[in-house]
Amino acid sequence: MNLNVRTISCDPDRFESFLSGELSDTEERELTLHLNTCEHCRRTLEQQAAEPGAWQEAENLLKPLGFDSPAIDENSDSGLLKYPTRQPLQIQSVLDALRPTDDPEMLGRLGGYEVSGVVGAGGMGVVLKAVDKSLDRTVAIKVMAPHLASSGAARKRFAREAKAAAAVLHPNVIAIHSVSNDESLPYLVMPYMRGTSLQKRLDREGPLSLLEILRIGSQIAAGLAAAHAQGLVHRDIKPANILLEDGVERVTITDFGLARAVDDATITHSGVIAGTPQYMSPEQARLPNRLAVKPWNSAATCSASAACCTPSVPAAHRFEQNRRTASCDASSTKSRLAFANSIRISPNGFAGSLTG
Amino acid sequence: MTEFPETRESLLLQIKSPANREAWDQFALIYQPVIYRLARHRGLQDADAQDLAQQVLMAVASAIGSWEKTNESVRFRHWLRRVARNAIINVLSRRPRDRGAGGSSVQELLMEQPLPDSESDAQIELEYRREIYLRAARIVRGDIEPDTWRAFEITVIENRSIDEAAVELNKLIGTIYAARSRIMRRLRETVQELEKAES
Structure with missing residues (x-):
């Protein structure tokens, strides 16, 4: 194709028809060839398509944010795909x-x-x-x-x-x-630790044996106690942040990205939300007073570590199927008792240490 | 990633008017990602941001039943947006050390009168606007050839040159200009339609 041929003269009136899709295939092809060479018409077409502010806004708002957008409801009217992961x-x-x-x-x-x-x-x-x-x-x-x-x-x-x-x-x-x-x-x-996270382990192998729960739970508690002794609250204890090293029986707490010094005032003033908001089930939504949004403190972190172990308990002894709901429930006082009851089968000391 | 079947199934039973139910659906669809992104911008991790979105939507939804009895004169959509704004600002500015343990309930997200916070307002507005654009982009993208969309994506969203797009897509420069202008027009029109539907 010869790119230098001017097939039509500059005709801004055509742009409006083109933009609303009213040109024939031949006319569109002609216009496209013309745009190949005509600087002036390119600019005119773009101005007619939308004002400069709209072009700028499209660029600013549609560019990736670096984190995943939440899933799009597949049944929504647009019926389009989920946004790809970043x-x-x-x-x-x-x-x-x-x-x-x-x-x-x-x-x-x-x-x-x-x-x-x-x-x-x-x-x-x-x-x-x-x-x-x-x-x-x-x-x-x-x-x-x-x-x-x-x-x-x-x-x-x-x-x-x-x-x-x-x-x-x-x-x-x-x-x-x-x-x-x-x-x-x-x-x-x-x-560098050769191993896997507790989350991956649970996903892969399901509930852990009682011995494993005790081994992992007590090591998480020991690590957190050491952090608390330094005045630090981890605030993001969850199975994905617990590393299980291969070969040795060692458990390591990682990701102190949300950790807060107990006396650190700067963070509470910066508008950063401290901690993991509790997950709400429909039942809880109907009983709003049961839901307490508590500040993170060492006790809350300990509750979270207990919640970490919740999915580790074999399903038969769990009081909830939903792991996230269970985590939340294990963090609230009332259900700590329910949790204790649900694992009554285990030694008292264990239930006590997880839920106390 | 988790969606929100709970919101739809259990809470919507409380909404009596079918028109309001539909309005809520649209509202939740738009505000869930808006709240999610606001939370991510403030450093929350994925799961936490989702929980937060859930929490705010639940708080708003739980108030709908009582609203219908008393406020029929106010437009439902407007009421939803106002309540959501208050809940978002309250939850984002929540200062945990100010509160006693276990004292605050989800209802407080709605009841507390938030301090005037123009920065948060601007952020909510920006994320709302972004959501409108993202939805419009998905709609436009669904009706056109993938290459046509790519021409727009490369040159506008990724801000790369027309020449690069022409080489990558093996198309004439004129084709790239034509494609991106037409998509820009459709995008702008779709944004305007969505805005109208939500106002």
Whole structure:
């Protein structure tokens, strides 16, 4: 096709018909060819399509936010697809930001670390597997998501996570090797643990044995106690944040991203919501007074750790099928008793330690 | 990701008028992602943001039954939006250390008179507007060829050059200009229709 042929002269009247789809196929083809070469008509067409503000608004509002939009109701009138997940994009943008490496086995370089793979992606960023060349040890590097790295609040939260976790030295709390907050992508370096999260384990294997529940539960409690002794409240205890190391019987609490110092006033003033809002079931909605939105304190965190163990209990002994509802119920005083009753079969001490 | 069957099934029984029921459906569909994003912007994780959206919608829904008895003169949609705004601002500005443990109920989300908060108002308005655009985009996208949409996506949403789009899609530059202008027009028209339906 010869791109330089002027098939029609500049005719703004055609644009309106084109925009409302009233041109014939031949006329559309002609217009398209004309637009190939005519600067002036391109601009005129775009102005007629919508005012400049609308173009700008479309760009601003439709560009990805970096986190998933919630699922679209499939039965809704538009009947369109769910928004695709942004996580692959997020991982890609972190990998793109790595510096080149000479090692063909590696994906790239970050600070003094050679990155060998991606462990996972979450709300705040991407976790990479890497080798610390100077010490020859494998580490996990949590890199802040690029779209968050420009936000002061997000950087602060990232720094807080590092500070919080680093303040607690305990076998059941993730260690922090080092932190970098001044590069374009802030990151923190932690030991690499071969293993899985409690969440994945539950998804894969279902309820745990009583022995496992006791082993894991007591280690979570020990880790949290160490954090509380430092004046820190984790505020986001859930199975996904509990790591189970392969081979050794060790449980590690991770993700101090929401942790708060008990006396830290700044966070309560910044408008950040402290803690995980309770999940509401229809029954609860009918009995609104039962629902208490409580501030997070060490007791609430302990309740959450009990709730973590709830799905670990074999279904026959659970008082609720719905895991999230169960977590919520286990956090409220009344249902702690129900929870205790539901696992009456287990030793008193165990029920007591989970629900007390 | 979780949707909200609970809201639909149990709470909607409380809404007597079918027109109001439909209005609620539309409202929940739009406000769920709005609240979700507001919460994500403030640093909440996915599950927490969903819970929060659920919490606000439940609070609003639980008040509908009593509203129908007393306020028939106020337009339902307007009432919903006002109540939701108050609930969102209350829940987002909730300062946990101000409260005694276990004292506050979901009803307080509605009862508390929020402080004037122009920043939150602007954020709610922005996210509402974003939701309208996202819905419009899904509608427009559903009726056209994937490549035509891609031309718009690359050059407008991703803000890349016309040339790049032409190369990526193996199309003439003129085709890219034509496609993105026509989609922009349809998008703008659809946004206006949705706004009208919600006002």
